[in-house]
Amino acid sequence: MIYFKNVSKIYPPDVVAVKDVHLKIEPGEMVSIVGQSGAGKTTLVKLLIAEERPSKGRIQIGDWDITNIKVSEIPILRRQIGVIFQDFKLLPKKTIFENVAFALEVCGAPDSRIKKIVPQILEIVGLEKKMHRYPDEISGGEQQRVVIARSLVHAPKIVIADEPSGNLDAINTDEIVSIFKKINELGTTVLLVTHNREMVNALRRRVVTIDRGSVSNDQAEGNFIRQ
Amino acid sequence: MTRPKVISFANKSFWRNLGLSLTTILILVLTLISFNVVLSVNAMTKAALQLVEGRIDISLLFKVDAPIAKIDELRAALGKIPKVTSLIFKSRDDVLTDFKTKHAKDQEILSALSELPENPLGAILIVRAASSQDYEVILSAIDIPEYNSLIEQKTFEDHATIIKKIGAMTNRMQKGAVAISVLLLIIAFLIIFNVIKVAIYTHREEISVMRLVGASNWFIRAPFLIEVILFNFLAVILSAILLYGFLQFGDNYVKSFFVGSGFSLMGYFNGNFVRIFVGEFLALSVLGVMSGSLAMRKYLKV
Ligand SMILES: Nc1ncnc2c1ncn2[C@@H]1O[C@H](COP(=O)(O)OP(=O)(O)OP(=O)(O)O)[C@@H](O)[C@H]1O
Numbered sequence: 001m002i003y004f005k006n007v008s009k010i011y012p013p014d015v016v017a018v019k020d021v022h023l024k025i026e027p028g029e030m031v032s033i034v035g036q037s038g039a040g041k042t043t044l045v046k047l048l049i050a051e052e053r054p055s056k057g058r059i060q061i062g063d064w065d066i067t068n069i070k071v072s073e074i075p076i077l078r079r080q081i082g083v084i085f086q087d088f089k090l091l092p093k094k095t096i097f098e099n100v101a102f103a104l105e106v107c108g109a110p111d112s113r114i115k116k117i118v119p120q121i122l123e124i125v126g127l128e129k130k131m132h133r134y135p136d137e138i139s140g141g142e143q144q145r146v147v148i149a150r151s152l153v154h155a156p157k158i159v160i161a162d163e164p165s166g167n168l169d170a171i172n173t174d175e176i177v178s179i180f181k182k183i184n185e186l187g188t189t190v191l192l193v194t195h196n197r198e199m200v201n202a203l204r205r206r207v208v209t210i211d212r213g214s215v216s217n218d219q220a221e222g223n224f225i226r227q
Numbered sequence: 228m229t230r231p232k233v234i235s236f237a238n239k240s241f242w243r244n245l246g247l248s249l250t251t252i253l254i255l256v257l258t259l260i261s262f263n264v265v266l267s268v269n270a271m272t273k274a275a276l277q278l279v280e281g282r283i284d285i286s287l288l289f290k291v292d293a294p295i296a297k298i299d300e301l302r303a304a305l306g307k308i309p310k311v312t313s314l315i316f317k318s319r320d321d322v323l324t325d326f327k328t329k330h331a332k333d334q335e336i337l338s339a340l341s342e343l344p345e346n347p348l349g350a351i352l353i354v355r356a357a358s359s360q361d362y363e364v365i366l367s368a369i370d371i372p373e374y375n376s377l378i379e380q381k382t383f384e385d386h387a388t389i390i391k392k393i394g395a396m397t398n399r400m401q402k403g404a405v406a407i408s409v410l411l412l413i414i415a416f417l418i419i420f421n422v423i424k425v426a427i428y429t430h431r432e433e434i435s436v437m438r439l440v441g442a443s444n445w446f447i448r449a450p451f452l453i454e455v456i457l458f459n460f461l462a463v464i465l466s467a468i469l470l471y472g473f474l475q476f477g478d479n480y481v482k483s484f485f486v487g488s489g490f491s492l493m494g495y496f497n498g499n500f501v502r503i504f505v506g507e508f509l510a511l512s513v514l515g516v517m518s519g520s521l522a523m524r525k526y527l528k529v
């Protein structure tokens with residue numbers, strides 16, 4: 001369960017990015033988070049992975065109160081949350097396989113486990129045949145899928161995608177959406193932050209609308225709401 | 228945590244910024260060379276002082292007419308000073324015998340001597356102490372008019388000036404070398420700081436991915452520190468190779484200067500090998516880890 005309890009975030013000196021957000025997301029849910037540019041969506045994501053600290057309120061993941069999480073505990077948190085940001089951050093000098101393996105390597109996984117897990121995960125996103133290519137040798141949509149694969153290596157309980165369909169065309173968007181559906185069907189909580197109305201409407205799942213830092217609408221089976 | 232992997236990351240970073248890596252090692256090597264000069268000067272000073280001190284004594288040359296009773300009094304007084312380790316007394320006759328044996332082959336001197344109505348040589352008292360500093364105490368203890376009137380000459384001043392000269396010369400050399408070492412240490416500190424800064428910059432994408440996927444802080448930091456320690460290790464080895472290369476021929480000069488005492492720089496460095504080189508490595512590593520941590524605190528945000 002993800003629980004924002006009256007959370008506010010003020011960037012110094014006085015930018016109110018998130019204001020009194022009260023939000024509960026149950027395990028296994030798939031939620032779209034929508035809202036205008038600058039509404040505070042990315043800030044919510046950063047609060048969840050402890051890249052930013054809330055100025056007010058509490059944040060809880062399961063029984064774990066991460067409001068004042070210790071620096072040394074942040075890595076443990078991040079291994080339980082797979083994050084996909086719009087700027088992919090694939091390492092250009094590593095192959096697809098190596099990019100995904102990197103996430104395991106730097107967390108100290110043994111080679112034998114890396115060799116076993118990485119191809120399995122690349123299969124979920126349909127890239128097992130291209131795993132020896134470099135990022136600039138595959139399409140934008142494929143790159144996006146590599147980033148999704150990388151976010152899955154620790155078998156996270158929660159996957160958060162911030163604008164995963166950024167500048168992809170409709171066909172690629174469908175592919176990405178079906179991958180997230182697949183991930184969600186495996187029991188993972190999925191949070192999709194997006195501007196893409198087709199994507200939201202096609203999902204027919206819960207939609208949370210953020211307006212100027214606050215939750216303005218929360219529909220169980222919603223549509224993208226025009227601001 | 229898999230250690231080999233952390234090391235391989237550090238290793239890659241080393242090669243990626245090869246130019247900067249080499250400059251860093253060069254500065255570290257120069258620092259170590261100048262530090263080894265300090266050590267050498269130190270060791271040579273000690274050896275030189277020991278050499279001189281071993282030969283030091285005070286000779287009190289008594290006047291020909293100094294009364295024996297008074298001389299005995301002075302000997303007794305000196306014998307009570309705890310710093311005096313030995314007293315050798317040569318009576319006027321002893322001194323004359325010594326003189327004659329010394330010049331046994333010089334007939335002219337011997338005949339000139341025999342023409343004199345009486346023994347022209349005064350008695351001698353040779354005073355020895357454990358260390359050169361003690362002589363000042365001893366000399367001042369007997370520096371009273373009653374005794375001074377007996378004594379023709381005290382032969383200590385010469386030795387004292389030699390010791391002072393050695394001390395002053397080595398002091399100057401040492402101060403210079405220490406100043407250069409400190410300067411180089413500061414440069415080394417700054418350069419390591421910079422190396423880590425550049426390494427963080429070149430690795431910024433890897434680092435941001437590492438963070439995102441939950442790599443531990445240790446795993447993110449360790450490669451940089453290992454890189455620093457790798458630099459130090461190479462620098463110590465290189466400086467040691469250069470030092471021994473220099474000693475191959477330079478040490479002969481030192482040996483010939485200390486002939487008789489058996490001192491050699493090679494012997495000094497061999498005898499203290501572990502202490503010196505492991506010590507230098509540890510000292511540099513402390514410096515490097517401090518400098519590197521500072522750079523990381525500044526440029527590596529969690
Ligand atoms: N590090 C920061 N320092 C100061 N202000 C910030 C910072 N990050 C974001 N903001 C501000 O906080 C507000 C919310 O930003 P946020 O990135 O959360 O919006 P968003 O909903 O993700 O927008 P978009 O849809 O364009 O990605 C904006 O006004 C933004 O300018």
Ligand SMILES: [Mg+2]
Pocket residue numbers: 041042043162
């Ligand atoms: Mg955003």
